[in-house]
Amino acid sequence: MTGIAAAVLAGDRRATARAISAVENDAPEAVALLRAIHARLGRARVLGITGPPGAGKSTLTSALIGEFLARGSRVAVLAFDPSSPISGGAILGDRIRMGAHQSHERVFIRSLASRGYPGGLSRTASRAIDVLDAAGYDVVIVETVGAGQSDVEIRLLADTRVVICPAGLGDEIQAIKSGLLEIADIYAVNKADSPLAERTEGELRSMIGLREYPGWVPRIVRTVATTGDGVAELVEAISAHEAAGGVRVGPRERVRRLIAAGVSDWVKGRMESFSSPEFDALCEAYAKGEVGMRDAWRRALELAFAQERK
């Protein structure tokens, strides 16, 4: 075993930070590291936190860290920095707000950069989660900015997903995209000391009523991140979701999902824009009844991915 892997497994903070950098940068030492920790994974619970900008994500994450620490847990946070320079400033401010916990020995906070290609974030995040799991963190909070692909990735990575909605469904709810609403296991109505919290909760409740859930039905918890009100209740809701069963992803299934979802997205993206003279001819043959549907699928898949073969 490499020195760094042994140090990570012993819970060494500096080694953990170095190991995450190694997986983030696809450094040569990452392979030996990932191999060495592989058999030691599966203890950490992964908690996804997302919501629109301004919802109070980082303040609530900070309050959650405090609550988990009070319960004796070791807590790690992976925060996704968007490449967008616009939200860059806010993220920096959030990191500073979380700073109070940064030096606590049972807390580890780290920003992750997107690698700038689809699936890049979840790939890095999945490996960073493995490192933090190996380093003995009980809870790994993955915090995203609540826009675009990162929310979908939260769905794949997290055991429990919390979507933060600011009280007052005015213009702000415009930012809560439909995709966000679909992934929530728990809604935190934050800034719940606002007179608008009642209405926000009501609107969420009616949205939940519009959907059908095969198992767990999303819960709503009111929080005031700045004072810590409702944060204990939020942790209780998270525990209830964990206890509900059938929700644990774990390291093996996380990788399987990551690759399976990656393949599906890759094929969907390619097929949506795929065009070639052979595909045109296939479509025409299908339209003329000369080729059956399943044969058309099989042949189209072959055509679209022909150059991927060796």
Place this chain on the structure above:
Amino acid sequence: MTGIAAAVLAGDRRATARAISAVENDAPEAVALLRAIHARLGRARVLGITGPPGAGKSTLTSALIGEFLARGSRVAVLAFDPSSPISGGAILGDRIRMGAHQSHERVFIRSLASRGYPGGLSRTASRAIDVLDAAGYDVVIVETVGAGQSDVEIRLLADTRVVICPAGLGDEIQAIKSGLLEIADIYAVNKADSPLAERTEGELRSMIGLREYPGWVPRIVRTVATTGDGVAELVEAISAHEAAGGVRVGPRERVRRLIAAGVSDWVKGRMESFSSPEFDALCEAYAKGEVGMRDAWRRALELAFAQERK
């Protein structure tokens, strides 16, 4: 050219009915027929009508037929019979309600049966649309029961999609699944003489406000299908959508979408449940950093579809 193809192209009703039966049953003469009409496609506009059971779909479709007839159009209706025996009775009733137009020389009404496998409905429907297009119908209305896969198929087939919502968002809106709400170009709030119409329209408006639309923003039209109130406005909204541009699917693109979406669904379905010792080994190799993400996708796709190769 076969006799039946020539008769279809001449607008013969009986030949059109026989031709649709041929494509529905994959009869041997279907190939010659589809080949013969292939060069003559592309005039018909395809209108998708869907909504929950009880929304008044068939009454509204009947009213739409009357409005299109009054504007001088030839109108065809393809109604999807679900295999479910529960809704079978209602569908039969709907067919009877549409009966007033059935004998009109510029109207053609036909029920299509699902072939009982994914994509079967859209496959049959796509070919039936081609036959009706060749037979000179200006508008082809595809009416589905508003549950499950058929709504997704409407998305692929139709140039303009109308989702019918009954006034009064009580238990009935439970039936309007999120998938239905995503596909609408136009919402018809039907039974708009109910005092609840105002609220229904308001809830739809706030739902539309939650999403972002790259082009056309869905319109809401109030209708009373039983009296015909609002039906002219609905046709105006349909014309506005057609005129908005970029929405026309057409026969070539319809087949391309059908096959591309079929491939994506096929791969997604397979990947969600795919499991094999080789895939487990691949996931482990990825987790250990021995395989890159893109190589993992490529290899996983090969593994999942190995038996599909010849």
